[in-house]
Amino acid sequence: MIDAAKLTQVSELFAQAKTIFVMVPSIISADQRAGAEALVSSFIGAGKEVQFFSPEEIHHESFPESEDIIPLHELGNQNLCVSFEYEPEKVDNVSYHIGEKTGRFYLTIRPQRGQKPLDPKTVEYSYTGAEADLIFTVGVKDLTELEQLYLEYEDFFSKLPIISVNSFDPEFAAASVNTGSSPSVSQEVARLLSDLGLDISSDSATKLLFGIESATKNFSSRTANAETFETVGRLMRNGARRISQPVSGLMPATVSPVTTSPMGEIKVQEKKTVSKKKVAKG
Known part of the structure; x- marks a missing residue:
């Protein structure tokens, strides 16, 4: 959750920026990816020039991808x-x-x-070359996780304010959206976009809903709270669609058959092992 003072700082940095870079590391969760791509979409909707970066391609099973939001892998493209x-x-x-x-x-x-x-x-x-006024990082613990995006442009990063979206406040960030106490990154991003007065498209709402479901294991996690379901309600009113989540875990290999006796009692049939004895031929 972001407090009032930090929200004011984030709001001011966002208002002053014309060009924004949103960056994620190579290895991120579906929840973090959903939050990052929702930021990109809403920032574009607010009239900002936005570029989305990742050191490598990102793949998540069943993720609701958008053709117009594809991460770049090289920073110097100006x-x-x-x-x-x-x-x-x-x-x-x-x-x-x-x-x-x-x-x-x-x-x-x-x-x-x-x-x-x-x-x-x-x-x-x-x-x-690269030109930007503000950088948002999502799921980045250390800037070196951005690999070639950072290692070849350290001076560029040192001159720009960075807003971090993560479960802690990293030293490289001028401001942080701390998601540590939230069930998911997507829930906090939905709150942030609402606090900034930005619209959430139906595609972004679908991604954020997917992220929340992924992080809370389809709402079965005890971390899901009242605000989680309030957020889900808002997202669905914005046109969010539920996407089938990848099935995790395995079903039991065998299940003992269950029958009922004439008296209505439930009995579990046990498998009996029959040993075959060799009969000596006379």
Whole structure:
């Protein structure tokens, strides 16, 4: 649960941000994933520029996936970079122009007289750089869990405020949404979105409901409380659909048959082991 002071801090950071990154580690629960993707959807609905990141692809059985919410695996995707082998004595000048009719950008590399022109095979294209105003992390205990997303951009992370959604308050976060006392991350995210005055789409409501059911084992966990069912009610009014959860655990391998006697008494038939004796042939 987030207290009033922290909620005010989160609200102010969110209001000031135009571009928001939502990040999760490679290994997360279905509940954490549901919370993260719901944040992405609601932030986009609020008019923010949002990007969703994970070091690797995420898979959860039966998860209600969305085609428009797919995590990126590389952070540097802001600027197109063109690189090639450069030898000053071979290059006369580099210029560019934009075609009036085509509207295309043309980069011209003119070699020195007597030198061979640049070999197109040596030209490489890549994306670099990242720009954001705020980062939300969900289920991240340490920033190194973000692997290449963090390790190659530590300076980038050091300059931005980070809001953590986790069961404790990590040192790297400027503000935290502590889910430690809640039955699920999804329940706390639903509360946070409501406190921020953000809409929850039917798809996001479905994901949050899936997350709550996953974390509470279809509401059988003793951690489920009155607020859990109040949250479920709100989500279903927002159009949430119940998705069949993966079945965990195994049924007993054998079950003893049960019969009733003429007097109505219940009897459990016991299996008898019959041993076969070898008969010596005379």
